[in-house]
Amino acid sequence: MINFKEEKNITIFEHPLIQHKISILRDKETGTNEFRKLVEEIAMLEGFEAMGDLELEDVEIETPIEKCMTPMISGRKLAVVPILRAGLGMVSGILALVPTAKVGHIGMYRDEETHEPHEYYCKLPSPIEERLIIVTDPMLATGGSAVDAIDQIKKHGGKKIKFMCIIAAPEGLEKLHKAHPDVQIYVGHLDRQLNENAYICPGLGDAGDRIFGTK
Incomplete structure (x- = not known):
């Protein structure tokens, strides 16, 4: 197994706010509304770090005192691409910052028997x-959906890609790291393992169901 903390393209967050909010997410008693808000807040905290290398350009503005040149994010520089459907829950947190x-969309579903991902929309x-493309999905379980989604983005011409999740299995x-070593990966918390049904343990259940209130 790779020592993830030594890999330059993997960031596993240790920030107390992120860890605290993830702990509340895990609680089975956390309701849909609170769960949805927490996912948004965690995405915002992770996004602050993930977008630390956005390109800037100097533009002229006029303050109440005088004109000046000041840095602003350059033009066509950011796209958020959630993996449907759970990845949608993280989008608003990033849009709050930028x-x-x-926003693009990639639709993937997992075969219940083989656990293999299948694309249905891009x-x-x-x-x-x-x-700069930020792909979002709260759960990185087998890694199949994330790998396939990034494959599709690269086929369409995407070059600078980052992946953000809240919980990952080793x-x-x-x-994902082996398939796309050029992609920077941001992880809220690295959990213990997958179980026989390919669910993350201890995990938090089905993120999509808990975000959207479905079963």
Whole structure:
């Protein structure tokens, strides 16, 4: 097993706020509304770090005192691409930081017997090759959906890609890291393992069901 903490393209957060909020997410008594808000807040905290290398350009503005040149995020620079459906829960947290970001969507579903991912939808902002792309999915379990989603983004011309999740299993993190070593991966918490049904342990259950209140 890879020593994830030694890998330059993997960030496993230790921030107390992120860890505290993840602990509340895990609680089976946490209701849909609170769960949804926590996912948004965690995405915002992780996004602050993940977007630390956004490109800036100097623009001229006029303050109440005088004109000046001041840095702002460059034009077509950010796209958020959630893996449907659970990844949608993280989008609003990132948009709270960068409201001008474009949003794409990749639809994946997991075969209940083989646990293999299958794509059913892909729509990306254009020109995708000019943007920093942040792929979101709360759970990185087997890693199959994340690997396939990033494969699709690269086929469409995406070059600078980051992946954000809230909880990861070691098996999924290793698979994603090996398949896409050029992708920076941000993990809220690294859990123990997958069980026989490919669910993360201790995990938090089905993130999509808990975000959207479905069973």
